[in-house]
Structure formats: C-alpha cells, structure tokens
Amino acid sequence: MSRIPEQTISRIIETADIVEVISSRIELKKRGLNFWALCPFHDEKTPSFSVSPSKQIYSCFGGCGAKGGVVNFLMQYDKIQFVEAIEKLANMYNIEIKLDEKSFQSRNIKSQLLEIYKITSNYYRNQIKKEINLEYFNYLLKRKINQEMIELYEIGCSNKDSEELLNLLRKNKFSAEAMKKSGLFINGKNGYFETFNSRVIFPIKNPAGDVIAFAGRVLDDNPKTRKFINSYDSPIYYKSKNLYGLDIAKNYINKEKNVFLVEGQWDVVRMHQSGFKNVVSIGGTSLTDLQATIIKQYTSNIFVLLDGDSAGKKAAIRSGYTLLKNSIDCKIICPPNNFDPDDWLLTETGKKELTEKIKNARSTIHFHFDNIDKSENNAINNFIEESINHIVEIKDPIFRELIAKSLSNIIDVKQENILQSIENKLKPRPSFITKDKKEKIISSKGSINLIEDDLIRLCLSNEFDARKIIFKYMNKDWLISVIHQIIFDEIYVHLNSDYEIPLDLIINKTEDDSVRNKIIELYEDDSKFSPCKEMAIDCLIRFEKRVLKKDIQILRNKIKDARSDEINSIISQISNIEKNINELNLKYKNE
Ligand SMILES: [Zn+2]
Incomplete structure (x- = not known):
C-alpha cells in the first residue's frame, strides 16, 4: 500500500499560494487586502468571492457560502479527489513526491478504519451468498427485498462464527488501536466475539461510497435482543451527520431535484425498489441539525416521510422545524393506518397513494396544525406559542418573515401581531467577548x-x-x-x-x-x-x-x-x- 507521506503533503500545502493557484483558474482583482472574483461555484452578477493571501483561504459571501483552502479549491473547481489535488499542486510547484511503502501499522487511524470496514463489509456480503447462511437470505426474501436491492445496498449477514472474520483482519496487520476503535468486536469471557453476530447487515456509507459503519437486524422479534444495533461513533463515523443511502441517492436527487427523508434502512430499500430512488434515511427518530446542513447541499426540496403512527408524526414535525431553522420549508407526507413507508409500499395501492400524497403534501406548520388535538384546552394557543418559538430560531430574516406569514394564514391571526410577537422574542445577540x-x-x-x-x-x-x-x-x-x-x-x-x-x-x-x-x-x-x-x-x-x-x-x-x-x-x-x-x-x- 503506497501513499504520499504526511510531510510531503504538508510541504506542498505550505508552498502553494492560494492567489497563484486560483488565478490560474479564474480572474482575480485586488481590492483592499483581498482579491475578489465572481464566484465560480454559483451564478452571480457582482463579485462576492474573496481570496485572502494572508490567511490563505477563499470565502464566498454570496449565495453559496463556499469556503476553503487551496486544496479544497482545486477539489471543488476541478472536481477531483484530495490526492489528485495534492499531485497537481506538486506539479505546479515542482515538488517531488516519493511514495511511502509503509505497513498499515503506521497509517493513520482513519485510513485503517476505512480499510477494516471495507474488508468486513465484503466479508458480510459474501456470507449471505453461502448455503449455511440461507436463513438470512430467505429472511430478506420474506420481507420482499429483491436480489437487485441486496446487491445494490450490499446487504450481508454475520453468522455466529467470529474466528473467520477476526483471522481475516489479523492478516492485514492493523494496529490494535484501529481494531479497538472499529467497534466490530467485543472482548467477552470466552474471547472476542462479533458485535454484529447473527444479524442481517446493512453497510452504512459516506456520500463517497466508503463503508464507515454497520446497522444489524436480528431475524426474530425476540423482545430480549435489540432488533437493530448500530455502530458507535468513531473517527470515520458520526451518527448524527450520516444519511443512509446518500451515496446511491445523490444522482437521483440531482435528477429529480428533490429527496425523500425516511426513518430506517428498510424504508430506503423499499422506496428504491418501488421506484422512488431519491431517498435517504435519517437513521433515527428525528433529523439532526448536521443532517439538515448536509442534505441542503444537495437540494432544498425535501419530503419528510416518517412513520404513520403518532410517534412518527411527532418526529416528522420535529424534523420539519429543524429544516425550517435551516431555511428549508419541507413538505411532510404521512403514511395511512400507522404504516411505515415499508409497510405502505407493500400494500397493493401503496405506490399509487404515495404518488397522490406527494401532490398534496403539507408544509411543516400546516402539518403541525393538522395534528394538534383541537379538543384540548388552549390547543390553538399552545400551537401558536410553539410554532413561534421555532420560527424565532430561523436565522435568515426574509425566510423568517415568509414563514410567519404562512402561520398567520393558517390560524387567521393578523400578520402584524405574529411578527410583533416574533420581534419580542428575538433578543439581541451578545457580540464577541473582548x-x-x-x-x-x-x-x-x-x-x-x-x-x-x-x-x-x-x-x-x-x-x-x-x-x-x-x-x-x-x-x-x-x-x-x-x-x-x-x-x-x-x-x-x-x-x-x-x-x-x-x-x-x-x-x-x-x-x-x-x-x-x-x-x-x-x-x-x-x-x-x-x-x-x-x-x-x-x-x-x-x-x-x-x-x-x-x-x-x-x-x-x-x-x-x-x-x-x-x-x-x-x-x-x-x-x-x-x-x-x-x-x-x-x-x-x-x-
Ligand atoms: Zn458562491
């Protein structure tokens, strides 16, 4: 395994000058301390893309907010990976790259973990094709997951025998720290056993398609074992910023110009199999802020499609408000009869009903209003109070006002009163400490x-x-x-x-x-x-x-x-x- 040594990478980054590199791609004009240009990453008429020679960074102060250093610019502008960008810079500045032929032991933890997960994921995928593991394969068929989806989402299984995987990984001489941080084994009384043993395995990937974690589902519904377990956070995986299926969905999101957010892995696979391929899962009960910032990079047309029971409705409302805070007015779709999207699409009319519901999907505030129990005392007042508290959190003032207007339409209260109430809650923010x-x-x-x-x-x-x-x-x-x-x-x-x-x-x-x-x-x-x-x-x-x-x-x-x-x-x-x-x-x- 060869790679560019860390010191060489550092030398290249320190030598490269951001003004030289960017001006080899676009025209820069000096104004004050910085250089300015029309932003190459979004359409604009007046230059809001600034390059700072002293800080060696670029920042777009216009619509897209792109920011980074010299390598990030090349990656984004030339649409290339990190290593390629480093090689281009080395070429520009005549720096020779001598590749390192070191073992995995000296490689950094992140690249070891990626390798461990890649090997393990391939291993699990092969397991499910084996005769002895037929029960796992049959379980997927029973849940009406077809062969094509099993291949596409690389669904696998782990049986009870852990020795095999452990030996396979040992051959690659990963460091003890990397093995430990992988979280794939538990040190028990009788030696190591697999965290994900006896489960159907869904590999969880980053948008680039590297496996970074697993989710495992048991075959039976024994209440004593947890149905689903998920990898813990690690140096390559933060659960609260991952969107399952994004690696596959991203092209479809680009094509359809919108995305469905669902709760779990089954929903993603079912949606894809039913033809709704622009779908990702939030992997939990409600969307996090980090996930909102990530999905925003792909589209701001979002359909939230969580479970149809009352917990699912509440989660949909919470997720909707998280998106509102991030200046996205999503649409919420709710499956009928307490179904989740998986159950729903398995019914004969599910697909047709979903297509219909897309047209009539509700905005967050509207959906929230539809789902309050209006027989309760003060229900409407509480609703107004709650939604205003969320609207106050919207950072963009124009978007905030638009949402306030839509609230006033829904509840038939004068806009001025809603805006006044929001104004009162917007306390001045303290400035930096000096x-x-x-x-x-x-x-x-x-x-x-x-x-x-x-x-x-x-x-x-x-x-x-x-x-x-x-x-x-x-x-x-x-x-x-x-x-x-x-x-x-x-x-x-x-x-x-x-x-x-x-x-x-x-x-x-x-x-x-x-x-x-x-x-x-x-x-x-x-x-x-x-x-x-x-x-x-x-x-x-x-x-x-x-x-x-x-x-x-x-x-x-x-x-x-x-x-x-x-x-x-x-x-x-x-x-x-x-x-x-x-x-x-x-x-x-x-x-
Ligand atoms: Zn821009």
Whole structure:
C-alpha cells in the first residue's frame, strides 16, 4: 500500500499560494487586502468571492457560502479527489513526491478504519451468498427485498462464527488501536466475539461510497435482543451527520431535484425498489441539525416521510422545524393506518397513494396544525406559542418573515401581531467577548454555540498561555455541539505547543464541509476578538458551570420520584455540587 507521506503533503500545502493557484483558474482583482472574483461555484452578477493571501483561504459571501483552502479549491473547481489535488499542486510547484511503502501499522487511524470496514463489509456480503447462511437470505426474501436491492445496498449477514472474520483482519496487520476503535468486536469471557453476530447487515456509507459503519437486524422479534444495533461513533463515523443511502441517492436527487427523508434502512430499500430512488434515511427518530446542513447541499426540496403512527408524526414535525431553522420549508407526507413507508409500499395501492400524497403534501406548520388535538384546552394557543418559538430560531430574516406569514394564514391571526410577537422574542445577540466586555458576557445568557465558538477562537489564537490552560483543563465532553467537538479533537494536540496551529493544513485536509466552514468562519472573524489567559479561564468556568448545573437539574428531577429515605442524600449531593460551582474560581487561582 503506497501513499504520499504526511510531510510531503504538508510541504506542498505550505508552498502553494492560494492567489497563484486560483488565478490560474479564474480572474482575480485586488481590492483592499483581498482579491475578489465572481464566484465560480454559483451564478452571480457582482463579485462576492474573496481570496485572502494572508490567511490563505477563499470565502464566498454570496449565495453559496463556499469556503476553503487551496486544496479544497482545486477539489471543488476541478472536481477531483484530495490526492489528485495534492499531485497537481506538486506539479505546479515542482515538488517531488516519493511514495511511502509503509505497513498499515503506521497509517493513520482513519485510513485503517476505512480499510477494516471495507474488508468486513465484503466479508458480510459474501456470507449471505453461502448455503449455511440461507436463513438470512430467505429472511430478506420474506420481507420482499429483491436480489437487485441486496446487491445494490450490499446487504450481508454475520453468522455466529467470529474466528473467520477476526483471522481475516489479523492478516492485514492493523494496529490494535484501529481494531479497538472499529467497534466490530467485543472482548467477552470466552474471547472476542462479533458485535454484529447473527444479524442481517446493512453497510452504512459516506456520500463517497466508503463503508464507515454497520446497522444489524436480528431475524426474530425476540423482545430480549435489540432488533437493530448500530455502530458507535468513531473517527470515520458520526451518527448524527450520516444519511443512509446518500451515496446511491445523490444522482437521483440531482435528477429529480428533490429527496425523500425516511426513518430506517428498510424504508430506503423499499422506496428504491418501488421506484422512488431519491431517498435517504435519517437513521433515527428525528433529523439532526448536521443532517439538515448536509442534505441542503444537495437540494432544498425535501419530503419528510416518517412513520404513520403518532410517534412518527411527532418526529416528522420535529424534523420539519429543524429544516425550517435551516431555511428549508419541507413538505411532510404521512403514511395511512400507522404504516411505515415499508409497510405502505407493500400494500397493493401503496405506490399509487404515495404518488397522490406527494401532490398534496403539507408544509411543516400546516402539518403541525393538522395534528394538534383541537379538543384540548388552549390547543390553538399552545400551537401558536410553539410554532413561534421555532420560527424565532430561523436565522435568515426574509425566510423568517415568509414563514410567519404562512402561520398567520393558517390560524387567521393578523400578520402584524405574529411578527410583533416574533420581534419580542428575538433578543439581541451578545457580540464577541473582548477584555472590557468580559463582565457583561459572563452574566448574559448567550446561545449554546456562542461559548463553544469562543473556546475554539481561543484555541485558534496565538495566545499560548490561553491555549495551554485549555489543553490542561478542557474536557471534550463539555462541548454540546458535534461540529465543535470534531474541531476540538483536530486541534487538541497542538494546544500545548509553542508554535502556531498549522491552520492551513487543518483547513485543507478537512473533508467535511460543515466542519471546515465553521473553522474558517471562526478564523476569519477575529477582528473584535482579543484573546488572553483570563478569557480562557472564564470560558472554562462557564463550561463547567453549565455541566454542573445540568447535573443539579437531573438530581432535582430525581427528587420527584425518589423514596422518602433517598431524598436527604439527593439534597446533600445537590448542595455539594452547588459548593463546587461556587468554588470553580479557586481551581484556577494558581494559573
Ligand atoms: Zn458562491
């Protein structure tokens, strides 16, 4: 296995100049400190595509929001993969690439994991073709999944014998860490056994088509075993940002200019088999923010098609509001008779009914309104309150107003009143923390992301004292947002060093658009930000306080159901935590 050595990649990225490279593709004009052009990634009349020579990044401030470093530009503009982009740059700058012939042991964890999953997925696929595993194949036939779908979605199975797979992987000499992080084996009393044993296996892929996780379904409905299990998050897989089936659906989404979001793997396969091929699964009960940002890159015409029971309807409403927050007004389709899409399409009339329902699908707010129990006291008021709370979260003011108007049409309340009520709820957002504003910020209740943003800004700064304190005390689990967790992971090792963080390397090597865009957003926007050690300490205290307060909340909830002899112990736990909160400042007094 040969590859380009890390040092060579770093040298190429450091040598390449973004202005030179981009101006070899499009015309750039200097204005102020930056260079500007018409954005090559969306149609526009006035230039909003900027290239910063000092930061070595590009940013589109127009419609598409494209951002990245020199490698990302080549990948996006020339439509090529990372390695090809590196090779092109090496050519431009006459840097020789000597390929590395090292074993897997020295390869990074991510590429080892991808290889482990590839081998395992092929192994599972072959298993289902074997005579001894006929029961798994028959199970799929019984569920009316045809041979073509089994091939297309690479559905496989794992039987009880784990030795074979383990030996197969051992031959490839993966590192112990990679094997452990793969999560494919559990160390039990009688040695290792497969996490996914005795199950039908659906490989979960990234949009590029690499297997990054598995979902496994047992054959029987024994209530003692979990019907479905799913890989845990790993360096190559974040459940909350994956959309199952996107690798296959992306071409159909482009063709149809819309997409169906369904709940599970069966629904995806059934939809595809029935001719609705532009379909992905959210792999859980409701859509996450990260998934919304990903699907938005493909289309903003979205049909949410979850289960038809009351839990499914609630999940559809939640998912709809998550999309609204991301400026997408989706359409919700609800299967009849508590069916899920899989059951529905198996009925004789299902396909025809779905085609009909697509035409009459409801917007989120409309669907929400249709599904409230209007016999309840205050049902309408509660509905208005709830939907306004969601509308307030929409960032784009024009879109927010449009949705507010549609709410006013549905409930027949004057637009001015709805808009006024939204206006009242839109509190002014606190600006970045600066030394003199510090006091004010600590007392104000900013949104969750604000404190997470501050932490990452501090980490990206060249205030070495601030960075080292964060290195010493920060706990990754204190971060609620997954994007910030990923970024923190990426820069953590650099925090303790006396050098600048190699941001150009990190930006260029980050494959995930939403992660890269966040890094650049925080890196670009440092004008009003003057980091210092005290700010880092404040930030850490705010994080820990948030965690401790949550612990208190959990204990308080416990009191409600506690037996009388337990209450005293819970109360003393609460007062201990309160004491810890008050003493948080002392923790840093020697810093
Ligand atoms: Zn653009």
